[in-house]
Amino acid sequence: QVTLVESGGGLVQAGGSLRLSCAAAGRIFSIDAMGWYRQAPGKQRELVAVITIGRSTNYADSVKGRFTISRGGGKNTVYLQMNSLKPEDTGVYYCNANGVKYYNGDSAMTLNGSWGQGTQVTVSS
Numbered sequence: 001q002v003t004l005v006e007s008g009g010g011l012v013q014a015g016g017s018l019r020l021s022c023a024a025a026g027r028i029f030s031i032d033a034m035g036w037y038r039q040a041p042g043k044q045r046e047l048v049a050v051i052t053i054g055r056s057t058n059y060a061d062s063v064k065g066r067f068t069i070s071r072g073g074g075k076n077t078v079y080l081q082m083n084s085l086k087p088e089d090t091g092v093y094y095c096n097a098n099g100v101k102y103y104n105g106d107s108a109m110t111l112n113g114s115w116g117q118g119t120q121v122t123v124s125s
Contacts, residue, residue, distance in 0.1 A: 032099025
């Protein structure tokens with residue numbers, strides 16, 4: 001009943017920029033927090049950035065000052081502006097949502113741990 005769809009990944013040279021987008025679809029009336037995680041080959045998935053419904057943000061130390069997370073006006077979308085990209089930023093980027101409040105029929109439900117399918121980001125040196 002709730003799906004997250006990412007877009008915006010691709011191949012870029014070191015120092016370049018990319019903007020990722022994630023849209024949550026379904027009969028959603030609010031989302032407490034949305035974020036981005038990434039997974040490099042052979043490594044565990046790690047938090048990149050998260051933003052709450054109140055627009056509080058938190059970033060991994062490795063991306064502070066280079067990446068900016070924001071939410072769309074409709075609050076069911078989240079963006080990740082990535083500047084000054086480095087080869088170590090390469091990986092599959094996943095959108096995540098927690099506290100997704102939506103309607104299932106006439107019932108209000110809350111979903112945690114919703115994930116998108118991922119989008120590949122490759123930064124060449």
